[in-house]
Amino acid sequence: MSDVSYPVRTSFWGTTSADPISVLDGREGADVVVVGGGLAGLSTAYHTARLAPDLKIVLLEKEYAGYGASGRNFCNVPQLARADLSSLVRLLGPEGARYIVDHQAQMFEDFQALIADESIDCEFQVVDLLHIAVHEEMVSGLRRMYEQHREYSFPSELLDAEQTRKYVNEKVFGGLSCSRNGYAQPFKLSRGLREAALRRGVVIHEGSPLSRLSRNAASFVAETPGGSVEAKQCVFATNAYSPGIGVAKGVISPNYTYTIATEPLDDEKFELMGWHERHRLILDAGINHWDSQMRPNRQFLMGDAMHSSVSKDGVSLARHDDPAVYEGIQAEMLKRFPFLEGTPLDCAWGGPLGMTESRYPVTGKIAEGLFLNGGYNGRGVLMASLSGRVLAPELAGVEVDDGYKRYADLLLHHGREAVQISTDGVTV
Ligand SMILES: Cc1cc2nc3c(=O)[nH]c(=O)nc-3n(C[C@H](O)[C@H](O)[C@H](O)COP(=O)(O)OP(=O)(O)OC[C@H]3O[C@@H](n4cnc5c(N)ncnc54)[C@H](O)[C@@H]3O)c2cc1C
CATH class of the missing domain: 3.30.9.10 (D-Amino Acid Oxidase, subunit A, domain 2)
Known part of the structure; x- marks a missing residue:
């Protein structure tokens, strides 16, 4: 190896630092606490707040929204990822594969509607x-x-x-x-979705890593170095970082x-x-x-x-x-x-x-009140940005007939039964 040095940055697409005013300081109550501020966590928070404006949604992010893969990726927003059709047919058979292909065509439209509705300037083309x-x-x-x-x-x-x-x-x-x-330019997309979630009333604490999660009789307590959030429901959207905090080891690699x-x-x-x-x-x-x-x-x-x-x-x-x-x-x-x-x-x-083993994410309930939204492999931009459409109805307790439930039932629950989360103490 030569001694050439490379101009390494966190991301070519943009970097920032955690908003210091937003750092969690003290105790808070919420209906839903989302852990992780990539596209999956932001989408969960945004779509839940959009569906149920009366719910209090709090999002905890270790660094800043868009710090992870969501702010660093290769910009591709495909209706169908590279090997999708072969793997879909293998996993679901021809009929299931056809449903997913058609649904992903709808998702491609929904993605464009989302960025238009929220005026997210991410160079989309x-x-x-x-x-x-x-x-x-x-x-x-x-x-x-x-x-x-x-x-x-x-x-x-x-x-x-x-x-x-x-x-x-x-x-x-x-x-x-x-x-x-x-x-889509990934950093701009992530930061735009953050702004959209804030406009919908989501409370985002950047610079606030989850350090421990415990369960009371009726709620979860998510602790960070500066405080804690007590919420009835908790969503992990920490993707590749999950096993490092005791979540989904062996399911998300x-x-x-x-x-x-x-x-x-x-x-x-x-x-x-x-x-x-x-x-x-x-x-x-x-x-x-x-x-x-x-x-x-x-x-x-x-x-x-x-x-x-x-x-x-x-x-x-x-x-x-x-x-x-x-x-x-x-x-x-x-x-x-x-x-x-x-x-x-x-x-x-x-x-x-x-x-993940199936090459598709796990997005859904894994225990009472506890949800996982992660494992997006190399194909998360479209799927993670709309993952909130899957989770929001269940988090808000309402039924929505828009095809996302069937899509999730077919494709996003593989490996869910094997997910382990240590609810009596996740230690970072
Ligand atoms: C180089 C690269 C190229 C890619 N190219 C493409 C592409 O072209 N098209 C495509 O569809 N997909 C692509 N992907 C994949 C895509 O970027 C991901 O699937 C998607 O961004 C996953 O989003 P996420 O929210 O699940 O994860 P992330 O964006 O990684 O978000 C997880 C968040 O959790 C936070 N976190 C971690 N630990 C804690 C904690 N203890 N407390 C609070 N927060 C925590 C992290 O800081 C991070 O912000 C690429 C990925 C990479 C890395």
């Missing part, structure tokens, strides 16, 4: 996503994906090698361009995945890359892959889902500033785009993924 075959044997996989897309009425276009090279100047053997795909961003490319290098406006994101086909994207200001980003670090003890998270992983991504970038040699890097960062 509906834009095609390109999967590329960087090895010849990946072409058959793309063809299978395309055939499944047709069977389930999902809009995509199969491209041969020459057509694919019109969109990226590297050695490719074919491509699959998918429509009904979105792009922490992983870490990394990205680099160049400085804006000059005209010559940008032309050589051969990107056009049709796609902002290109993902390698296959399970292990590299992701790339071109920002409108011509910053080129490359992420490594190929070598993401799996937690060895199932609890601790990998090092954020490990130069070896950034060096590996830079080497891959230069192998594929040799003309980028000498291009300075603007930022290097990583983020935690909460992985």
Whole structure:
């Protein structure tokens, strides 16, 4: 390994610090306490407050809203994630898979309605996503994906090698361009959802990590270093951080995945890359892959889902500033785009993924009054942002007939029975 140092920041997309005025100080009562201020926790708080404005909802966040994966991700908002159709059919059979595909089409609309209703400026754009075959044997996989897309009425276009090279100047053997795909700037999305929750009356305590949870006869007491919240219902939305606080160990496995961003490319290098406006994101086909994207200001980003670090003890998270992983991504970038040699890097960062065996999250009740909303793997932007639609009716005690219950019953309860939370003392 060389001694190159990398410009590591928490997130390329934006960072802030906990609002000092919001830090929990003293004792409070609430109807619902939500732990974790990523998209899952914010969505839970926001949608519950929207459905039941009379409930008092308090959210505890260790750092600041959007500190975790939600503020660091790769911006992709897909109706269908990469291997969704195959895994959905395997998990649920053709009929269940069809319900989920149709429901996720509705979710794609609901996501856009949410950001429009709340005027969340997150650079959202509906834009095609390109999967590329960087090895010849990946072409058959793309063809299978395309055939499944047709069977389930999902809009995509199969491209041969020459057509694919019109969109990226590297050695490719074919491509699959998918429509009904979105792009959202993650930090702006998270902070926008935070503002929306605050406007709906949610109390957000940043800089307030949960340090212990205990149960009284009728309620939970969530303690932080500065105070406590007593609430009838408690929702854990701490995703990859969960096992570290005694929650869902063995059900949610922490992983870490990394990205680099160049400085804006000059005209010559940008032309050589051969990107056009049709796609902002290109993902390698296959399970292990590299992701790339071109920002409108011509910053080129490359992420490594190929070598993401799996937690060895199932609890601790990998090092954020490990130069070896950034060096590996830079080497891959230069192998594929040799003309980028000498291009300075603007930022290097990583983020935690909460992985589950089914590759889908666990969103639902796991004990009386206790809920888990986590395990979003690498596909949380759409699902976590709308996860509050699943939980809000149950938290508020009202019935809502909008398809989210059936979606959750089919897809989001895998592994729920195995979730362990030490309610008589979660110690950080
Ligand atoms: C690099 C990267 C790229 C990705 N790319 C994509 C993509 O393109 N598209 C996509 O759909 N998904 C993507 N994902 C996944 C997506 O970002 C996540 O699935 C989603 O953000 C999960 O949201 P969350 O709220 O569950 O978790 P998080 O955003 O991680 O939120 C958990 C929160 O809990 C807080 N917390 C932890 N411990 C405590 C405590 N003791 N007390 C209080 N709070 C606590 C944390 O500070 C954090 O804010 C990517 C993820 C990464 C890391």
